[in-house]
Amino acid sequence: MAVQVVKVRRPAATFSSANPWIAILKGLWVSIRHFFGNLGLFLRGRQDFAIHFPEQRLVQPPALRGMPVLAQMADGKERCVACGLCEWACPTSCITIYPAETADEVERYPEIFDIDMSRCMFCGLCEEACPEEAIIMSRQIEIASYSRRGSLWHKADLLVPVDQLKTRTDYIRRNYER
Amino acid sequence: MLDPERKNPAVPIEGNQAAALEELHTPPMRLQFGPSHPATHGTVKITLDLEGEQVVWSDVEVGYLHRGFEKECETGYYYQNIPYTDRLNYSSPILNNTGYCMAVEKLFGIATPERCNYIRVIGCELSRMADHMLCIGASAMELAAFTPMLYLIEGRELILDMIDSLCGARVTTNFVRIGGISADMPHNFPEFARPRLDRALKLFEDADKLLTENPVFRQRMEGTGYLSREDLIAWGVTGPLLRAGGEPYDVRKVHPYLVYGELDFDVPVGEHSDNFDRYLVRLEEFRQSRRIILQCLERMPDGPVDADDPRVRWPGKGRVFNRMEELIDQFKLVTEGGMPPAGEVYHAVEAANGELGFYIVSDGTGKPWKCRCRAPSFSNMSPLSKMITGGQLADVVPTFGMINMIGGECDR
Amino acid sequence: MSAEKPEEKAPAAPELSPLLEKVLARLGDRVLERHTARGDDRIHVARERILEVARILRDDPELNFDLLLDVTAIDYFGQPDDFETKLQVWDQNRAVMRRLPQRRHELVLPPRGPEPRFAVVYHLTSTRLAHRLRIKCRVPEDDPKIASVTPVWPAANWLERETWDLYGIVFEGHPDLRRIYLYEEFVGHPLRKDYAKHGEQPIQEYVGPGAKEPRRPH
Numbered sequence: 001m002a003v004q005v006v007k008v009r010r011p012a013a014t015f016s017s018a019n020p021w022i023a024i025l026k027g028l029w030v031s032i033r034h035f036f037g038n039l040g041l042f043l044r045g046r047q048d049f050a051i052h053f054p055e056q057r058l059v060q061p062p063a064l065r066g067m068p069v070l071a072q073m074a075d076g077k078e079r080c081v082a083c084g085l086c087e088w089a090c091p092t093s094c095i096t097i098y099p100a101e102t103a104d105e106v107e108r109y110p111e112i113f114d115i116d117m118s119r120c121m122f123c124g125l126c127e128e129a130c131p132e133e134a135i136i137m138s139r140q141i142e143i144a145s146y147s148r149r150g151s152l153w154h155k156a157d158l159l160v161p162v163d164q165l166k167t168r169t170d171y172i173r174r175n176y177e178r
Numbered sequence: 179m180l181d182p183e184r185k186n187p188a189v190p191i192e193g194n195q196a197a198a199l200e201e202l203h204t205p206p207m208r209l210q211f212g213p214s215h216p217a218t219h220g221t222v223k224i225t226l227d228l229e230g231e232q233v234v235w236s237d238v239e240v241g242y243l244h245r246g247f248e249k250e251c252e253t254g255y256y257y258q259n260i261p262y263t264d265r266l267n268y269s270s271p272i273l274n275n276t277g278y279c280m281a282v283e284k285l286f287g288i289a290t291p292e293r294c295n296y297i298r299v300i301g302c303e304l305s306r307m308a309d310h311m312l313c314i315g316a317s318a319m320e321l322a323a324f325t326p327m328l329y330l331i332e333g334r335e336l337i338l339d340m341i342d343s344l345c346g347a348r349v350t351t352n353f354v355r356i357g358g359i360s361a362d363m364p365h366n367f368p369e370f371a372r373p374r375l376d377r378a379l380k381l382f383e384d385a386d387k388l389l390t391e392n393p394v395f396r397q398r399m400e401g402t403g404y405l406s407r408e409d410l411i412a413w414g415v416t417g418p419l420l421r422a423g424g425e426p427y428d429v430r431k432v433h434p435y436l437v438y439g440e441l442d443f444d445v446p447v448g449e450h451s452d453n454f455d456r457y458l459v460r461l462e463e464f465r466q467s468r469r470i471i472l473q474c475l476e477r478m479p480d481g482p483v484d485a486d487d488p489r490v491r492w493p494g495k496g497r498v499f500n501r502m503e504e505l506i507d508q509f510k511l512v513t514e515g516g517m518p519p520a521g522e523v524y525h526a527v528e529a530a531n532g533e534l535g536f537y538i539v540s541d542g543t544g545k546p547w548k549c550r551c552r553a554p555s556f557s558n559m560s561p562l563s564k565m566i567t568g569g570q571l572a573d574v575v576p577t578f579g580m581i582n583m584i585g586g587e588c589d590r
Numbered sequence: 591m592s593a594e595k596p597e598e599k600a601p602a603a604p605e606l607s608p609l610l611e612k613v614l615a616r617l618g619d620r621v622l623e624r625h626t627a628r629g630d631d632r633i634h635v636a637r638e639r640i641l642e643v644a645r646i647l648r649d650d651p652e653l654n655f656d657l658l659l660d661v662t663a664i665d666y667f668g669q670p671d672d673f674e675t676k677l678q679v680w681d682q683n684r685a686v687m688r689r690l691p692q693r694r695h696e697l698v699l700p701p702r703g704p705e706p707r708f709a710v711v712y713h714l715t716s717t718r719l720a721h722r723l724r725i726k727c728r729v730p731e732d733d734p735k736i737a738s739v740t741p742v743w744p745a746a747n748w749l750e751r752e753t754w755d756l757y758g759i760v761f762e763g764h765p766d767l768r769r770i771y772l773y774e775e776f777v778g779h780p781l782r783k784d785y786a787k788h789g790e791q792p793i794q795e796y797v798g799p800g801a802k803e804p805r806r807p808h
Binding site for chain 2: 664677
């Protein structure tokens with residue numbers, strides 16, 4: 001079998017390899033170039049790399065998968081019909097649903113909808129499984145809490161109005177007609 | 179430039195010195211190197227017996243990150259195991275996703291569309307670049323070269339930005355699906371990727387300039403961790419380590435999968451089989467990966483990204499919302515999983531550290547009867563004891579760094 | 591695609607792949623079964639002859655399997671020999687349930703086959719000739735022993751330790767058969783099918799050198 005092969009070559013014995021000072025000066029030149037490059041950016045008020053987190057936020061792409069939330073419709077109710085597909089698809093079984101029924105047009109609703117955020121691994125399979133576009137990976141990524149109980153999110157905490165989830169819904173709707 | 183004295187450090191000492199050493203002779207010192215040692219980027223315990231600076235006996239112990247991946251896979255549906263494969267080699271997750279999904283596709287007998295293959299190749303090569311950057315940066319940092327590590331981490335961030343725009347997560351990608359990918363790439367991805375690839379390459383070249391000619395770095399890398407080509411093959415080593423020994427074994431070339439057969443790239447090989455050649459092979463592979471990505475971006479065909487196979491790929495949401503049959507299909511696929519025919523397959527991809535194989539035994543239900551991951555790190559780690567015994571204590575660190583053991587993959 | 595009939599699916603004398611032809615010519619009656627499915631070639635050999643087979647496969651210039659990729663085991667706990675039988679029984683059961691769900695007690699379990707419980711699986715490849723082969727050896731439950739292939743491929747060292755750790759199969763002649771992932775005091779072998787996934791494994795007291803004095807009762 002003929003494989004296209006390229007042999008890696010060690011740097012040849014040159015003047016610089018015989019005199020370590022030259023090689024070290026070459027390396028220093030690279031560092032100094034970076035230093036002045038960054039300094040120039042700083043003086044122009046632009047920062048190349050670091051983001052000062054609470055004041056500045058990283059610009060996330062539209063594909064971002066944040067924590068899963070429940071879509072809340074205009075009338076304040078959740079879109080979820082408690083079919084349980086997300087519960088089933090979840091690899092870590094972090095979702096707990098207790099369904100209930102009402103006399104409304106949409107009869108079923110989740111009486112309890114809990115997500116254990118300490119187990120959730122943000123894989124997005126619940127969103128893909130959902131047949132109602134009711135559970136959506138939001139752009140919320142700051143979910144730390146002071147206690148373990150705080151990482152158990154209940155239905156009231158999870159409800160987010162649909163218009164706030166527009167970036168994500170636009171993104172996933174791209175792939176609806178496949 | 180192999181220095182024979184470094185390979186065999188038992189230099190005879192003569193005269194009065196020898197007598198004095200005889201008198202001073204003490205039993206070997208037992209040194210526990212790890213499990214969490216600042217000079218290793220991985221959780222591993224190396225027990226060393228030292229005669230002065232020389233390692234006379236060593237034992238490597240892995241398993242500090244064992245999470246029961248295979249047991250977990252046996253209790254989940256095929257589609258549920260994809261997120262777990264992210265956690266195998268967490269510095270190049272898309273490669274693991276692709277390996278697992280292609281093994282399951284081979285079990286089903288599914289061929290994925292052309293555009294899907296190209297996007298998968300882009301994801302794989304981005305992951306490989308990120309992995310090599312992390313490996314070289316972390317190894318250089320363990321040899322007290324901190325600046326290249328900063329440049330390489332900055333370049334790695336640029337690559338993770340691209341992965342982020344592809345699948346919405348930087349490390350836990352969950353990108354590939356059985357019979358497709360989770361989402362088509364953004365329409366502006368080529369324009370987004372090209373400047374970032376250039377900038378990453380520039381940072382990489384800077385790190386290269388800092389390291390490759392640096393006398394301290396070269397002295398610590400050259401001639402250390404030597405293992406002959408025959409030994410490497412006998413010990414089951416694959417990937418950059420084997421190629422640094424002069425054996426051009428690359429799964430992308432030997433058993434071409436996806437579209438690697440159509441792409442034009444070279445396999446870098448070394449000749450000295452020491453740490454410096456492993457480093458040089460990784461440098462060259464990074465450049466080849468960039469070349470592959472640019473080719474893929476040029477040739478990217480149009481078309482669907484998902485195989486039209488109702489056994490595995492969930493129906494599009496547009497149809498699930500509006501039609502009864504697809505809704506039922508969605509419920510069946512989620513609650514039962516796709517059911518492959520009974521049988522067993524082995525499929526391997528070239529991961530950043532070597533051949534990553536998945537051996538899946540199906541009993542015809544929605545869950546695998548056995549899902550075995552042939553992890554390259556695990557096989558590459560097994561001759562570590564052989565590589566370091568007889569050398570100096572300081573050679574353990576570059577050797578371990580160049581093996582690039584990833585705990586999640588080695589211990590699963 | 592036309593519907594495949596069962597007799598078409600499993601013909602009496604399946605076509606031999608070029609690799610299997612070579613392997614069979616070299617190994618002769620040491621091969622108990624051979625299969626070619628989905629592009630993978632697989633042979634079954636008796637466990638007593640694995641070392642002999644391994645030597646031939648490595649040293650023969652036409653085969654030249656010099657790279658041992660993987661050693662693992664499969665636990666066919668309570669399964670028929672082939673999963674096809676099991677699927678047929680399940681289909682029957684499903685039909686019974688559909689017609690008369692109240693006669694649930696009449697459901698049958700798939701018959702247990704006469705083959706031994708475990709199978710040790712080796713994956714080989716050749717760096718020069720670029721072909722792959724899978725070898726399977728059945729190992730019974732009451733005597734889970736097989737010869738180690740470490741003398742042939744040193745790569746088997748850790749892989750066999752892993753298989754011993756997770757499946758409890760003893761590799762005779764292995765230079766250093768210790769547990770590799772789990773600690774020495776661990777009880778049981780977790781990848782066996784009768785080891786519950788959620789079964790709590792109590793932390794065992796460390797008894798090796800340097801162990802602490804036992805704590806006095808309060």
